[in-house]
Amino acid sequence: xxxxxxxxxxxxxxxxxxxxxxxxxxxxxxxxxxxxxxxxxxxxxxxxxxxxxxxxxxxxxxxxxxxxxxxxxxxxxxxxxxxxxxxxxxxxxxxxxxxxxxxxxxxxxxxxxxxxxxxxxxxxxxxxxxxxxxxxxxxxxxxxxxxxxxxxxxxxxxxxxxxxxxxxxxxxxxxxxxxxxxxxxxxxxxxxxxxxxxxxxxxxxxxxxxxxxxxxxxxxxxxxxxxxxxxxxxxxxxxxxxxxxxxxxxxxxx
Amino acid sequence: xxxxxxxxxxxxxxxxxxxxxxxxxxxxxxxxxxxxxxxxxxxxxxxxxxxxxxxxxxxxxxxxxxxxxxxxxxxxxxxxxxxxxxxxxxxxxxxxxxxxxxxxxxxxxxxxxxxxxxxxxxxxxxxxxxxxxxxxxxxxxxxxxxxxxxxxxxxxxxxxxxxxxxxxxxxxxxxxxxxxxxxxxxxxxxxxxxxxxxxxxxxxxxxxxxxxxxxxxxxxxxxxxxxxxxxxxxxxxxxxxxxxxxxxxxxxxxxxxxxxxxxxxxxxxxxxxxxxxxxxxxxxxxxxxxxxxxxxxxxxxxxxxxxxxxxxxxxxxxxxxxxxxxxxxxxxxxxxxxxxxxxxxxxxxxxxxxxxxxxxxxxxxxxxxxxxxxxxxxxxxxxxxxxxxxxxxxxxxxxxxxxxxxxxxxxxxxxxxxxxxxxxxxxxxxxxxxxxxxxxxxxxxxxxxxxxxxxxxxxxxxxxxxxxxxxxxxxxxxxxxxxxxxxxxxxxxxxxxxxxxxxxxxxxxxxxxxxxxxxxxxxxxxxxxxxxxxxxxxxxxxxxxxxxxxxxxxxxxxxxxxxxxxxxxxxxxxxxxxxxxxxxxxxxxxxxx
Ligand SMILES: Cc1cc2nc3c(=O)[nH]c(=O)nc-3n(C[C@H](O)[C@H](O)[C@H](O)COP(=O)(O)OP(=O)(O)OC[C@H]3O[C@@H](n4cnc5c(N)ncnc54)[C@H](O)[C@@H]3O)c2cc1C
Ligand code: SF4
Ligand code: SF4
Ligand code: FES
Numbered sequence: 002x003x004x005x006x007x008x009x010x011x012x013x014x015x016x017x018x019x020x021x022x023x024x025x026x027x028x029x030x031x032x033x034x035x036x037x038x039x040x041x042x043x044x045x046x047x048x049x050x051x052x053x054x055x056x057x058x059x060x061x062x063x064x065x066x067x068x069x070x071x072x073x074x075x076x077x078x079x080x081x082x083x084x085x086x087x088x089x090x091x092x093x094x095x096x097x098x099x100x101x102x103x104x105x106x107x108x109x110x111x112x113x114x115x116x117x118x119x120x121x122x123x124x125x126x127x128x129x130x131x132x133x134x135x136x137x138x139x140x141x142x143x144x145x146x147x148x149x150x151x152x153x154x155x156x157x158x159x160x161x162x163x164x165x166x167x168x169x170x171x172x173x174x175x176x177x178x179x180x181x182x183x184x185x186x187x188x189x190x191x192x193x194x195x196x197x198x199x200x201x202x203x204x205x206x207x208x209x210x211x212x213x214x215x216x217x218x219x220x221x222x223x224x225x226x227x228x229x230x231x232x233x234x235x236x237x238x239x240x241x242x243x244x245x246x247x248x249x250x251x252x253x254x255x
Numbered sequence: 256x257x258x259x260x261x262x263x264x265x266x267x268x269x270x271x272x273x274x275x276x277x278x279x280x281x282x283x284x285x286x287x288x289x290x291x292x293x294x295x296x297x298x299x300x301x302x303x304x305x306x307x308x309x310x311x312x313x314x315x316x317x318x319x320x321x322x323x324x325x326x327x328x329x330x331x332x333x334x335x336x337x338x339x340x341x342x343x344x345x346x347x348x349x350x351x352x353x354x355x356x357x358x359x360x361x362x363x364x365x366x367x368x369x370x371x372x373x374x375x376x377x378x379x380x381x382x383x384x385x386x387x388x389x390x391x392x393x394x395x396x397x398x399x400x401x402x403x404x405x406x407x408x409x410x411x412x413x414x415x416x417x418x419x420x421x422x423x424x425x426x427x428x429x430x431x432x433x434x435x436x437x438x439x440x441x442x443x444x445x446x447x448x449x450x451x452x453x454x455x456x457x458x459x460x461x462x463x464x465x466x467x468x469x470x471x472x473x474x475x476x477x478x479x480x481x482x483x484x485x486x487x488x489x490x491x492x493x494x495x496x497x498x499x500x501x502x503x504x505x506x507x508x509x510x511x512x513x514x515x516x517x518x519x520x521x522x523x524x525x526x527x528x529x530x531x532x533x534x535x536x537x538x539x540x541x542x543x544x545x546x547x548x549x550x551x552x553x554x555x556x557x558x559x560x561x562x563x564x565x566x567x568x569x570x571x572x573x574x575x576x577x578x579x580x581x582x583x584x585x586x587x588x589x590x591x592x593x594x595x596x597x598x599x600x601x602x603x604x605x606x607x608x609x610x611x612x613x614x615x616x617x618x619x620x621x622x623x624x625x626x627x628x629x630x631x632x633x634x635x636x637x638x639x640x641x642x643x644x645x646x647x648x649x650x651x652x653x654x655x656x657x658x659x660x661x662x663x664x665x666x667x668x669x670x671x672x673x674x675x676x677x678x679x680x681x682x683x684x685x686x687x688x689x690x691x692x693x694x695x696x697x698x699x700x701x702x703x704x705x706x707x708x709x710x711x712x713x714x715x716x717x718x719x720x721x722x723x724x725x726x727x728x729x730x731x732x733x734x735x736x737x738x739x740x741x742x743x744x745x746x747x748x749x750x751x752x753x754x755x756x757x758x759x760x761x762x763x764x765x766x767x768x769x770x771x772x773x774x775x776x777x778x779x780x781x782x783x784x785x786x787x788x789x790x791x792x793x794x795x796x797x798x799x800x801x802x803x804x805x806x807x808x809x810x811x812x813x814x815x816x817x818x819x820x821x822x823x824x825x826x827x828x829x830x831x832x833x834x835x836x837x838x839x840x841x842x843x844x845x846x847x848x
Contacts, residue, residue, distance in 0.1 A: 014747060030500070030502060031503035032504075032590070041700065041750060042700035043700075046749075046751025047742070047745075047751045047752070049747075049750060051298075052468060053304070053307075054307045055507070056307060059306045060302065075589060098748040103438075105415075111404070112407050112408075116363065116405065116407075117362065117404070123357045123360035123361040124373060126372040127365075127372055128368060131368075131372075136390065139390065139400070140393070175363070178363065
């Protein structure tokens, strides 16, 4: 392996900025975040970057590496052997400084979603196959990379009309919990704007937790909305039972 | 700086820290209604250190091993803590943990299930029964996310990326906190009737560590400076299984769940060496024992190529591993270049947890500062000389809630206005801005790196008088140099500037770790002194309490509280309660593993 990496890191704030070049000695197994820390400790102490865990658990270190939305702590530098590594902040969110963006919009959206609402008291009796499907959604680390890449938000700036893939996953998690009794279908159709998603699957491709955002969360939710609003007979029976019975005891996905 | 125009907020209850302990406290404080509650974190919401916890939360629910009980959990925790834990803290904890875990299920957490459809529990080191409620290997995230969404659904003010640099006092009572917004560096003052300290540990003082950047011990150091008592600071846990190779990821945790699910440790001679050190519990011995055993094997020349031991779970088969330990499988594959379903991998001890901390009352989490309560890793009392895996996630739930209740009660009954002398705020503004006057001052990152090297060499897994004394001298010298730390650039999201305060806090606590370690002339739990290799009965009677004074740290010996007879009887049993009934501890009900 070569003994150093060439990094071009975006430096700047809301008034603009540019990429600057840094050289970092190569250490076996090093990830992009290590290199950014090296730069911070040796060349640019004020270089702004978010991170917590360096273990792909917290979802803080999201950035665009050679144009691809990724976690810096999970991206090996030796994957870029012989290339210049460009590190840019997520583009969909307003920049604060360098690699740090203002992701507060996501927290505003989160507050709008009615939380888990059971009508019985824990402990619940649920089989593993009852929860396999929703446990996938619980893997989300809120890195917001899917929000970053979703063209509805990135290119059309429709933040007022669509909650974005992360929150489709969150709503699916609550909706498909066997013990949940809240009704989020009207919200999904209206305020949350699930209709804005045209299933391009870009979000699924970047998810570092490999959540099948489109297939397992968005599409089933779209079906529920369609059933409710465009299939009145099924919807009538469904509302009698309050909750979509298909969320109970579904067999595990292969 | 004009204090009149400074951003100021007033709350009844102010919670410092939005990890598991902080969020649980805030939820409880707000639950009664009528009081204003705020929670502050120096990271974004949902990113706190707690998110990293993997293996599970210990609670004697008894879903898998029905003979488990609070008494057994009590027995295990006291034994593992080598009896310098506060027995009452442990009793409260063992009794309340099951309810706290079930409550999470009520709030939306989805634990793995038993065949009967109940919460699954896994084996972990030092626990007599399978006790850890878990969600694969990402239990901390589930716990934190559940509390995060619970908190935002309530009337709680949440401040993200605000760093507190000082606790404020109204004469002898707590009055609030001062800090800055990381985003733009502007200052903020919080006035509060009661404050819950839930700022986590200080594992970042060591070089090889599993801890997140937040673990710089800010809360403990700030509390110490206003006169709070800190206890058992020498007790630092080294987790036996951190990643070793490649160096880029050294220290990253390999969850104890790997051993809990059947992983086996070997030395370079393919010997299962834990059979020698702890024939009964083997890989599932307590962390102090396993970490020391690996260390001894390496010292004896039986280490792996990069100075550790082999850990092997491949015999369990790919399906099992990918289902039970998906995070570990992926972490080792992408970062360590090993497929753990096929081959063993290298592990070595990594700094993991700080057992010492702010001395907190067993029932109310009250500190010696009126109105200040401490819960979670920042607090001290529960774990003694060695923490059991899984006890921390249960700790933050049990005592987060209790601190929330006590803070609510204190705030509700506190009379009169909260007054903060302006001089305290003016002083702090000056102090916090000072690094900018020294753009060419000492680099905080360099000081941090040197501190980590000193602590790892002089106050790590093995200790003796001479290395500790040398270490202390080095830390004191670093403290001198640190007075000259500088910052470049502006106040907008400037990690170099922020690092100055983190490093100051770590330097304060490092000194206390070493002073405590010098004082404890014996080996006990995580504290291993080669010049005093035995556990001494006399030493076991004392906790060491650190008190701040202008002339330096003062250590007092405080007697370990004496257990009432009924609890003594539990501890005196030769076998854990529930285990004596059957001579076959492996006779277990239900579980698949
Ligand atoms: C890799 C790993 C795995 C683990 N696995 C397990 C496990 O399986 N089971 C178990 O029981 N335990 C486990 N632990 C231990 C456990 O995760 C922690 O001890 C526990 O989460 C601590 O929680 P806490 O709420 O006390 O503090 P933390 O989660 O550390 O939270 C501290 C909070 O305080 C805030 N804060 C700190 N300083 C300041 C400041 N100056 N101003 C403002 N805010 C501040 C931080 O931003 C953060 O919000 C693990 C630890 C690690 C590192
Ligand atoms: S599938 Fe939908 S949510 Fe995902 S990126 Fe495409 S439009 Fe956005
Ligand atoms: S769904 Fe995936 S990409 Fe989106 S925030 Fe969660 S972890 Fe990140
Ligand atoms: S630092 Fe936590 S996900 Fe990268």
